[in-house]
Amino acid sequence: MTTAAITGIHHVKFPVSDLATSRSWYERVLGLQVHLEFEDDDGVVRGVAGSVPGMGELGLALRENPEAARGFAGFDPVSFGIADKAAADAWAARLDELGIEHSPVIDATAGWIVSFHDPDGIEIRLYSFAMHGRDQTGRPGYGRPVRVRTG
Template structure:
């Protein structure tokens, strides 16, 4: 099997590049380092960094049809340390006036759910496990074992 070395970047399709840029800046501290203009010189994409993502880049690409197509879907879960971090994020989002779920006991750890301006679902999922067996709950995952 050829080697993978990690995740290079995460790209979100958006319908309004400037509105999404402002939202990702205030929510995640998104810092734009590269712009992608089209053939007419109109910027249709942005790439940069966000606090806590380390070497993984964050990108936004203007594509209204695709943004509408993934409305309500969660293409990525950003990692957070634990339940306390989920509570801190909830307070951060409250301060920004962004609606979000309560902190949820998910399949393995804690999760906080909210949406970007296009309705793309954003998950903040803890690396710390809560130890609750959710395998019997509808809609929750269950472990599998390979023989």
């Protein structure tokens, strides 16, 4: 008998308003390597899926859906993992080279973050697995440990 268990994340899918524009951007900025194209009933390619170097088995997909893309603008649906502060600094430098506007390297709740936006305004966050060890409890907008209720 198998156990009903989640074993990981298969892929992340972003809604986009213009597939060609977003595909080019994700290829240039994140190194997306497209392996699959998805046609609608009318024969027009409205989605792509592939991989991003460093993300292991996790896939990345883009699906043309302008209404959903507008709804995601300004929101960060996923944070991609990076190693540490040095990686955050390297990404900030890479984004500068590409002319992509981004946040400074931020001391987040547990590690370091660099944030930027795709062509539809969806926020992409690169969050370090390494922790900085600072207690951010009490800072507005930062997480805090869950409080256990007694009684």
